[in-house]
Amino acid sequence: MILPSASPLTWTLSLAAAAAYAVSATGASxxxxxxxxxxxxxxxxxxxxxxxxxLWGGERPLFGFAPALSITAWLVGLVYAVENVVFPQLKTPWMLSGGGAAAVLLTLVFPGEPLSAHLSAWLPLHWALGIASYGLFAVAVIHAWMMTRAEARIRSASGGFDGMPLLTMERLTFRFVNVGFVLLSATLIAGFFFGSHLYGSAHALKWDHKSIFSVLSWLTFGVLLIGRARFGWRGRKAVRVLYVGSGLLLLAYVGSRFVLEVMLERSL
Structure with missing residues (x-):
C-alpha cells in the first residue's frame, strides 16, 4: 500500500528519510x-x-509486511511529535528513529505485492484500523520501555526520566493500550463478520495463523486491562503482559506476511 516500484524518487525519499532518522538516533542521548x-x-x-x-504516485499501491511496518513507524513518529509539543522535556527515543530508518529501508527490499483492483472499497478502512492499533501498541511498548529505564535509574539513584513523572508516563502508556484495544477489537470484528465482503468468498472466516495470533493478542490485552482495573497491575507485571500481547500482535500480520512473502514466496 506504500511504495511503488523502486523509482528514482522512491529511492531518494527512502534514503533521505533513513539518513535523517539515523542522525536523530545517534544524537538521541x-x-x-x-x-x-x-x-x-x-x-x-x-x-x-x-x-x-x-498512495498517489500514479501506480497501483503495494502492500505487505514491510509497508505495514513502515506505516506503523510513521504513526509512532506522529504520536511522538504531538507528545513532544505537550512534554517538551521528552527526549527523542533512539528506538523511534532507529525503527523508522529500518522500516523505510526494509520496504525498499520487500515492497510488497500490488493490490487487486477487485478488492472491496472498504478494505483500506479495515487495514487502517489494524495498522492504527499496531501503531498505538508500538507507542505503548516504547513508553513502557522508557518507563522501565526511568524506574531503574531512580532505584540506582542515577536520575529519573528527564523531568517527566513516572505516573504521567504510566498513564500515557495505558491510554495508548486502551485506544489500541478498541481499534484492534473493531478490526477483528470487521475481519470475522465481513471478511468475505472485504476479501472475497475465498477469504471468509477461517482460523489461520493470522486469526489465531490476533485473537491471542486481543485476549492478552484484555487480560492486561482487566488486571489493571480489577487487581491494580502495575510496573513490571503489566509491562511484561504488554510485551507478550504486542509480540503476538506482531506475529499476527507482519509475521504471517513475512513467512508468505519471504520464506514461501507467495503473493497476497
Missing amino acids: RVNQILPRITVWLAWTLHGCLLAWG
Whole structure:
C-alpha cells in the first residue's frame, strides 16, 4: 500500500528519510536535543512524503509486511511529535528513529505485492484500523520501555526520566493500550463478520495463523486491562503482559506476511 516500484524518487525519499532518522538516533542521548528534534521532524516529513507518493504516485499501491511496518513507524513518529509539543522535556527515543530508518529501508527490499483492483472499497478502512492499533501498541511498548529505564535509574539513584513523572508516563502508556484495544477489537470484528465482503468468498472466516495470533493478542490485552482495573497491575507485571500481547500482535500480520512473502514466496 506504500511504495511503488523502486523509482528514482522512491529511492531518494527512502534514503533521505533513513539518513535523517539515523542522525536523530545517534544524537538521541545528547543533552542538547535541538539537532535530534529537527532531524526527526525532517525524517518524519520525508517518510510521510514517501507514503503519500506510494498512495498517489500514479501506480497501483503495494502492500505487505514491510509497508505495514513502515506505516506503523510513521504513526509512532506522529504520536511522538504531538507528545513532544505537550512534554517538551521528552527526549527523542533512539528506538523511534532507529525503527523508522529500518522500516523505510526494509520496504525498499520487500515492497510488497500490488493490490487487486477487485478488492472491496472498504478494505483500506479495515487495514487502517489494524495498522492504527499496531501503531498505538508500538507507542505503548516504547513508553513502557522508557518507563522501565526511568524506574531503574531512580532505584540506582542515577536520575529519573528527564523531568517527566513516572505516573504521567504510566498513564500515557495505558491510554495508548486502551485506544489500541478498541481499534484492534473493531478490526477483528470487521475481519470475522465481513471478511468475505472485504476479501472475497475465498477469504471468509477461517482460523489461520493470522486469526489465531490476533485473537491471542486481543485476549492478552484484555487480560492486561482487566488486571489493571480489577487487581491494580502495575510496573513490571503489566509491562511484561504488554510485551507478550504486542509480540503476538506482531506475529499476527507482519509475521504471517513475512513467512508468505519471504520464506514461501507467495503473493497476497
